[in-house]
Amino acid sequence: MTVVNARSLQQALEALRVHPGAKLVQGGTDLMVEVNFNRTSITDVVALRLVNELRRWHVDEESRSIRIGAGVPYAEMERAPLAHLVPALAQAARTVGSPQIRATGSLGGNLGTCSPAGDGLPVLSALDAIVHLQNLDSIRDVSIHDFMVGVKKNVRKSDEVIVAVTLPLRTGVQGYAKVGTRNAMVISAASACLVHDSTAGSVRLALGAVAPTVVRARAAEAWLASTTPLVGSPRITSAIAKEFGQRAAVECSPIDDHRSTAAYRRHAIAVLAERLLMRADASAGGAANG
Ligand SMILES: Cc1cc2nc3c(=O)[nH]c(=O)nc-3n(C[C@H](O)[C@H](O)[C@H](O)COP(=O)(O)OP(=O)(O)OC[C@H]3O[C@@H](n4cnc5c(N)ncnc54)[C@H](O)[C@@H]3O)c2cc1C
Numbered sequence: 483m484t485v486v487n488a489r490s491l492q493q494a495l496e497a498l499r500v501h502p503g504a505k506l507v508q509g510g511t512d513l514m515v516e517v518n519f520n521r522t523s524i525t526d527v528v529a530l531r532l533v534n535e536l537r538r539w540h541v542d543e544e545s546r547s548i549r550i551g552a553g554v555p556y557a558e559m560e561r562a563p564l565a566h567l568v569p570a571l572a573q574a575a576r577t578v579g580s581p582q583i584r585a586t587g588s589l590g591g592n593l594g595t596c597s598p599a600g601d602g603l604p605v606l607s608a609l610d611a612i613v614h615l616q617n618l619d620s621i622r623d624v625s626i627h628d629f630m631v632g633v634k635k636n637v638r639k640s641d642e643v644i645v646a647v648t649l650p651l652r653t654g655v656q657g658y659a660k661v662g663t664r665n666a667m668v669i670s671a672a673s674a675c676l677v678h679d680s681t682a683g684s685v686r687l688a689l690g691a692v693a694p695t696v697v698r699a700r701a702a703e704a705w706l707a708s709t710t711p712l713v714g715s716p717r718i719t720s721a722i723a724k725e726f727g728q729r730a731a732v733e734c735s736p737i738d739d740h741r742s743t744a745a746y747r748r749h750a751i752a753v754l755a756e757r758l759l760m761r762a763d764a765s766a767g768g769a770a771n772g
Contacts, residue, residue, distance in 0.1 A: 484527070498617070507529050509555065570605045598633060673754070675687070679712075728752050
């Protein structure tokens with residue numbers, strides 16, 4: 483086995499070319515579990531931990547967007563200044579594993595594993611993120627919706643590194659919530675991310691752990707937009723929030739497994755979507771951010 487400790491993105495890309503099929507490792511919080519349980523066999527490893535380019539983020543004021551390196555750890559996302567820029571991402575980051583996992587786990591790893599229960603992915607979906615992939619020859623930008631293609635399957639090619647994601651900076655309330663078998667250190671049985679864009683007047687809702695990939699509740703989003711003015715601070719009645727939740731629940735295709743039942747997951751989505759929308763209500767003061 484060869485282990486390459488890449489010190490730059492260029493070195494990582496070169497190592498992937500020299501060792502085709504090598505496994506990338508960032509925090510190792512997914513990969514090492516797979517190794518320990520003999521679920522994956524590894525010949526060569528390219529470690530990304532020392533690649534500083536992957537651990538940076540920056541705001542582009544002109545396009546009002548933020549580019550977050552694939553190796554930025556959750557611990558950085560959960561606190562200011564990132565938490566103020568993308569509140570839903572901070573809320574999701576705070577729910578991941580334990581402080582030890584958040585100190586090293588990354589969005590690159592969440593995308594690389596591509597589990598529908600990955601807590602970062604509903605946020606990327608609700609914000610229509612762009613995933614940036616790079617190999618030695620080219621860079622390509624893929625919509626998050628095209629990136630995820632099945633349970634733990636994505637369109638990344640074996641010689642590519644996920645280098646970053648770009649997210650728009652939105653004004654309006656954002657929220658992330660998940661349900662699991664206990665309150666902490668738990669993989670989602672169902673999760674949801676809601677993003678209100680108070681300038682464009684839209685609400686986006688992404689659902690996790692209730693379909694082969696994270697999915698958007700597009701029919702519920704469209705119904706809400708046709709029912710309620712969403713520019714500025716919306717007035718969300720409890721009846722509207724309830725119906726929104728019920729409509730969202732229809733849009734997922736959950737299964738029974740060791741974490742939950744399909745019926746409970748569908749119920750959980752209705753409740754999560756309803757609660758997240760109520761937090762965007764003007765009269766409630768939109769207290770969810772931060
Ligand atoms: C105790 C425990 C609790 C956990 N709790 C949660 C939780 O609550 N929520 C949650 O979502 N996850 C959880 N996880 C899973 C894991 O922490 C996350 O998925 C995390 O985002 C993985 O990031 P990482 O950097 O450690 O990935 P790694 O383990 O390094 O990599 C994961 C996969 O992605 C690939 N990869 C990594 N970086 C790149 C890159 N830049 N380009 C291309 N491919 C790449 C690797 O080859 C590998 O296939 C938990 C794990 C543990 C062990």
